[in-house]
Amino acid sequence: MSAESTTSRTSPGSPSSTYYRAPGRTTAAFNRLVGWLARRGLSLQGSAELSVRGRKSGQPQRLPVNPLPFRGEEYLVSARGTSQWVRNMRAAGGGELRLGRRVREFTATEVPDAEKPEILRVYLKRWGWEVGEFFRGVTAESSDATLLAAAPDHPVFRITVKDAPR
Template sequence: MSTHAVSAHVRKPGWFTVQVLNRSVAWLTRRGVSVWGSRVLAVRGRKSGEWRTTPVNLLTVDGRRYLVAPRGHVQWTRNMRAAGGGELHLGKHVEEFTATEVTDDDKPAILRAYLKRWKAEVGIFFDGVGPDSPDTELRRIAPDHPVFRITAAN
């Protein structure tokens, strides 16, 4: 779990992101086409127990895989904390996994790698911090961006 109290900092995506980008990426990913590491995350709702899905970017750093929440403490991150894992879908391939939340102190290198790969897509959610920003800036924003290390269940 995060070493800092959970912030209420959440950035809502704009209309174009929700209606066009997310839907397009999810549509392609459901058909087996990964767009820059995209997957469809399925995680059980913490209250309903129903499966909830959202497109995510799967990041690999030093052989470990991570899910980063660029928009902050959103529903899928709350559900992930409660469920402790979920499924990643790419077409018909489904991978079950367990998730461990990364501490804020361990996030800078992961956030840097994430921004290096997807800044054009999600940079607006990082308050001007980019892949070339100093570690102090990455640590400053770390509490606002949950990161989960994922491990295949089998």
């Protein structure tokens, strides 16, 4: 049995969805490993380490993410829902992505639900094997209507790198 839990949400497909699937012990350990590897320049399937300022502590919060290149832009998708990093990103408006010594500072703009289906489809094609369980039956092959109904549960941010990588 998994140690993962799901919080409630306001209603299915609601724009103010509070869906969140917390990581279990195994996932937390794996995330620490992936973050450690990213800090040393090793990416697993495109992973990087996200650093975003905590909205309460003001301290950088770090976790591994899968930045998604799509149509000449880059996105961060929260497969687990309205997580702490999502709340922090909404408050901070940006952060940093790290892969080894390469650090890219960026601003973030949240994508409206109506624009998410194509992004979610590409994300699920690339990482569905890893994150599919958090989408509760929605896959890359799901209809546009199904992806649109799932969109409120999965915040998406378009990121814009501020300057050349440092």
